[in-house]
Amino acid sequence: MRVSKRTSGAVALGAAVALIASGCSGSDDGGDAGNTADGAIVIDGTQPEVPLVPANTTETGGGAIIDYLWTGLVEYPNNGGAPQNAVAESIETTDSKVYTIKIKKGLKFHDGSEVKAANFTKAWNWAAYSPNGAQNASFFADIQGFADVQSEDPDADGPQKAPEPKAKEMSGLKVVDDYTFEVTLSAPTAVFPTKLGYSAFVPLPDVFFTQTPDEFGKKPVGNGPVKFVSWEDDVMIKLTRFDDYTLRDKMKIKDVDVKLYQEDTAAYNDLLAGNLDFQQQVPVSALAGDKWKNDLGERAIQSTTPSTGIIAFPMYDAKFKDPKLRKAISLAVNRQEITDKIFFGNRTPADSWANPLTPGAVAGNCTACQFNADEAKRLYAESSGYQGEMVFYYNADASHKDWMEAVAQSVKNVLGINARAEGIPTFAVFRQQINAHKMTGPYRAGWQQDYPDVENWVNPLYVKGGSSNDGLYSNPQVDALAKEASGAANLDEAHKKFAEAVKLIDADVPSIPVYFQGQQSGHSDKIKKVELTNVGEIDITSVEL
Amino acid sequence: MGRYLLRRLLQLVPVFIGTTLLIYVLVWVMVPGDPFAGKCGERPCPPGFVAMMTEKFQLDQPWYVQYATYMKNLFQGDFGTTWSGRSINDIIATAYPNTLKLALVALAIEALIGLTAGVLSGLRRNGFLDNLVLVSTLFLIALPIFVVGFLLQWLFGVQWGLVKPTVSAEMPFSELLVPGFVLGSASMAYIARVARTSISENRRSDYVRTAIAKGLPMRRVVGVHLLRNSLIPVITLLGTDLGALMGGAIVTEGIFNIRGIGGTVYQAITTKESATVVSIVVILVLVYLLMNLLVDLLYAALDPRIRYE
Numbered sequence: 089m090r091v092s093k094r095t096s097g098a099v100a101l102g103a104a105v106a107l108i109a110s111g112c113s114g115s116d117d118g119g120d121a122g123n124t125a126d127g128a129i130v131i132d133g134t135q136p137e138v139p140l141v142p143a144n145t146t147e148t149g150g151g152a153i154i155d156y157l158w159t160g161l162v163e164y165p166n167n168g169g170a171p172q173n174a175v176a177e178s179i180e181t182t183d184s185k186v187y188t189i190k191i192k193k194g195l196k197f198h199d200g201s202e203v204k205a206a207n208f209t210k211a212w213n214w215a216a217y218s219p220n221g222a223q224n225a226s227f228f229a230d231i232q233g234f235a236d237v238q239s240e241d242p243d244a245d246g247p248q249k250a251p252e253p254k255a256k257e258m259s260g261l262k263v264v265d266d267y268t269f270e271v272t273l274s275a276p277t278a279v280f281p282t283k284l285g286y287s288a289f290v291p292l293p294d295v296f297f298t299q300t301p302d303e304f305g306k307k308p309v310g311n312g313p314v315k316f317v318s319w320e321d322d323v324m325i326k327l328t329r330f331d332d333y334t335l336r337d338k339m340k341i342k343d344v345d346v347k348l349y350q351e352d353t354a355a356y357n358d359l360l361a362g363n364l365d366f367q368q369q370v371p372v373s374a375l376a377g378d379k380w381k382n383d384l385g386e387r388a389i390q391s392t393t394p395s396t397g398i399i400a401f402p403m404y405d406a407k408f409k410d411p412k413l414r415k416a417i418s419l420a421v422n423r424q425e426i427t428d429k430i431f432f433g434n435r436t437p438a439d440s441w442a443n444p445l446t447p448g449a450v451a452g453n454c455t456a457c458q459f460n461a462d463e464a465k466r467l468y469a470e471s472s473g474y475q476g477e478m479v480f481y482y483n484a485d486a487s488h489k490d491w492m493e494a495v496a497q498s499v500k501n502v503l504g505i506n507a508r509a510e511g512i513p514t515f516a517v518f519r520q521q522i523n524a525h526k527m528t529g530p531y532r533a534g535w536q537q538d539y540p541d542v543e544n545w546v547n548p549l550y551v552k553g554g555s556s557n558d559g560l561y562s563n564p565q566v567d568a569l570a571k572e573a574s575g576a577a578n579l580d581e582a583h584k585k586f587a588e589a590v591k592l593i594d595a596d597v598p599s600i601p602v603y604f605q606g607q608q609s610g611h612s613d614k615i616k617k618v619e620l621t622n623v624g625e626i627d628i629t630s631v632e633l
Numbered sequence: 634m635g636r637y638l639l640r641r642l643l644q645l646v647p648v649f650i651g652t653t654l655l656i657y658v659l660v661w662v663m664v665p666g667d668p669f670a671g672k673c674g675e676r677p678c679p680p681g682f683v684a685m686m687t688e689k690f691q692l693d694q695p696w697y698v699q700y701a702t703y704m705k706n707l708f709q710g711d712f713g714t715t716w717s718g719r720s721i722n723d724i725i726a727t728a729y730p731n732t733l734k735l736a737l738v739a740l741a742i743e744a745l746i747g748l749t750a751g752v753l754s755g756l757r758r759n760g761f762l763d764n765l766v767l768v769s770t771l772f773l774i775a776l777p778i779f780v781v782g783f784l785l786q787w788l789f790g791v792q793w794g795l796v797k798p799t800v801s802a803e804m805p806f807s808e809l810l811v812p813g814f815v816l817g818s819a820s821m822a823y824i825a826r827v828a829r830t831s832i833s834e835n836r837r838s839d840y841v842r843t844a845i846a847k848g849l850p851m852r853r854v855v856g857v858h859l860l861r862n863s864l865i866p867v868i869t870l871l872g873t874d875l876g877a878l879m880g881g882a883i884v885t886e887g888i889f890n891i892r893g894i895g896g897t898v899y900q901a902i903t904t905k906e907s908a909t910v911v912s913i914v915v916i917l918v919l920v921y922l923l924m925n926l927l928v929d930l931l932y933a934a935l936d937p938r939i940r941y942e
Contacts, residue, residue, distance in 0.1 A: 135900075137716070137717055137904060138716070138717035138718075139717060139718070217681075218679070218680065218681030218684070219681060219684075219685065220681065220685075221679075221681045221682040221684070221685030221686065222679070222681070222682065223678065223679065223682050224679075225679040225681055225682070226679050238680070238681065239681075239684075240680055302717075302718045320802065321719070321723070321724070321727060322727070322728075322892040322897075323802040323892060324802065349799075349890055350886070350887050350890060350892075350896045350899075350900060351887040351888065351890065353783070353887075353888065354798070354799045354887065354888060354889065354890035355799075355890075357786055357787065357790055357791055357798035357799065358797075358798050358799050358890075360791045360798070361790055361791050361794065361797065361798045363797060363798065363799070485903070516668075516905060523677055555677075
């Protein structure tokens with residue numbers, strides 16, 4: 089998951105499925121063809137934390153640029169639906185374990201070299217090889233031979249160095265010919281083709297392997313609809329149309345300048361003054377009293393995003409062992425009031441375990457997500473009860489105080505538990521305590537999907553050993569069902585099994601989904617038509633002027 | 634004078650080493666939390682990444698070894714790199730000129746407006762102008778800087794469209810006027826008040842009375858005799874203020890999207906770029922030390938009675 093630098097550990101403010109055409113232009117097809125063809129726009133961004141290497145970028149500032157510069161094997165439609173082939177001609181499998189991937193012929197990188205099968209396998213092997221230290225390495229863990237390219241430091245932070253991994257390349261990757269390669273996974277994984285749309289899986293040109301990653305990352309060469317022009321640190325990243333691009337999403341305008349801001353309020357004032365053409369998330373100060381809607385009128389874009397605000401239980405703490413108590417707490421939270429009063433209706437109350445925008449998700453399947461004071465009291469009376477003070481923890485360096493306090497107050501009012509919310513100063517300290525399993529009360533968590541599938545809302549969060557199952561929730565039946573679902577022969581069957589697993593999770597209430605994230609964007613008069621991608625970034629290829 | 638200067642410069646060495654050591658230890662050693670805890674989002678960082686960074690930044694060495702290496706590199710003019718490998722020398726080289734430009738504009742505005750207002754009101758105590766200056770400076774001091782910043786940005790940039798709301802990368806002088814005014818506004822008020830008090834006190838002193846009695850033109854009495862003697866407290870204010878301004882103006886830089894030292898260090902703190910924080914703060918220490926020295930030397934130039942041995 090990418091983390092937004094600005095919200096400092098809040099769920100990255102990603103966004104949405106919505107298609108937004110501003111109503112001001114008379115014709116249906118949006119803008120003026122002449123203006124559009126040579127047109128240029130300025131959009132907001134933040135300075136990427138690391139050079140632009142896809143497998144090494146985990147924050148939204150650099151992630152957005154990488155999304156513009158590269159096109160992956162599959163792409164996620166803006167409406168949030170099932171992924172479609174992009175660079176891939178076909179992705180075939182009979183057992184969800186061995187995939188034969190054919191790529192389209194004649195596709196070019198921005199330096200003119202052709203996109204070939206080896207550009208994928210070499211890129212993936214580079215990312216997975218642990219001495220390269222790629223932050224997204226874990227995305228390749230499905231592939232056979234991943235363990236052999238990892239090495240653990242024998243004494244953690246001590247002076248000894250990690251030994252060389254056993255192998256340099258993953259045994260599961262095999263190039264068949266220039267346009268075909270075969271991927272063997274260590275276990276059947278039905279969702280693997282969906283994952284391929286994530287930016288960690290994009291191909292890298294041959295030139296990447298002749299330079300250091302940092303050199304490449306300052307002048308990245310991708311295969312997407314725009315190519316890289318220049319990058320002035322903290323000031324601007326310039327991109328321009330790649331004229332040899334042949335896939336579906338060609339650019340309609342010519343130049344895109346990404347202006348790098350420190351403060352979203354500065355960007356917002358530039359938007360109002362007409363110096364900026366698109367801002368992905370308007371500042372909190374503009375949300376109060378719907379000021380942004382008055383300021384922007386028809387240029388305001390409200391969308392929902394596939395990320396959820398969650399409060400997780402530390403299941404390793406004996407106090408929270410009783411599912412009845414957990415359900416009682418969840419039922420005692422008045423989500424509607426919180427989203428109305430604290431988020432001014434810009435977020436919606438959560439009512440399902442997976443975000444409803446996700447393929448395979450079932451809307452409204454969280455029975456524990458209703459506000460039902462009587463039922464909560466009844467369950468609490470039946471449960472083992474709760475002694476002492478219940479503290480809800482959050483990281484105080486992002487704006488979580490208000491809603492966490494509202495949750496605690498809601499629990500206190502309904503159940504009579506002595507509940508309060510407490511901030512932990514920084515996201516880093518907060519995460520450290522969570523990773524060390526030292527939390528003594530329910531704590532704020534958030535999840536933005538990495539790729540659109542219900543699998544991403546179950547395996548990492550609620551399966552034993554999942555990468556973000558920090559509360560150590562474990563239910564053997566859920567584990568078994570999720571395993572079966574992950575290994576299903578096709579996605580439909582996988583989704584059915586996941587639905588069963590989610591029913592069990594709903595009975596256990598290992599965490600409390602509270603709200604679905606919303607996004608509030610704005611664009612300038614100049615832009616006549618614009619769409620947002622499934623994660624709420626501007627789809628620059630849709631822009632018409 | 635020479636010996637004094639030498640002694641002051643030598644005093645800088647232990648102060649410099651002491652402060653840098655303190656900063657280094659505070660940032661690298663005592664900072665709560667594993668540096669990798671929040672770096673990869675809501676999941677732990679892959680071990681390969683942690684191992685690579687640990688080796689690169691010598692995190693497995695004891696802190697005094699780290700500090701010694703850092704100081705060794707520092708004296709060779711190398712401030713090190715960020716987590717991502719970006720050279721901190723480059724970061725400082727791009728950010729510092731911006732801060733300096735903004736600081737100089739702010740200083741010029743506050744000196745010009747503050748001094749003029751102070752001198753005029755000091756000469757005509759209890760007149761209309763004096764009361765106006767007193768009330769308006771009180772108002773400026775009472776307003777937090779971000780209020781002034783947002784208000785002027787909104788009025789001039791958004792509402793009237795006279796200037797761009799944010800400063801562009803080339804930092805042209807015309808775009809710096811509003812941020813400079815905002816940055817200098819509080820100090821401007823203090824300078825006006827200090828200058829007013831100083832002038833009105835000296836206005837009644839013997840040498841001024843003598844000068845007037847001698848029949849010197851008023852311009853000369855005020856411009857040469859009165860002003861020069863009244864400037865000492867103002868210079869102290871301006872000098873320490875320049876030190877503060879060179880330390881960057883986090884709020885003003887943020888509002889107007891100026892890529893200066895204040896915004897850089899703020900961002901480095903939030904993203905836990907320890908190396909950047911230490912290096913910039915080290916530079917700030919140097920700037921403060923030198924600015925203080927400069928102010929002390931300026932006293933001697935203004936008041937011949939002050940001599941340094």
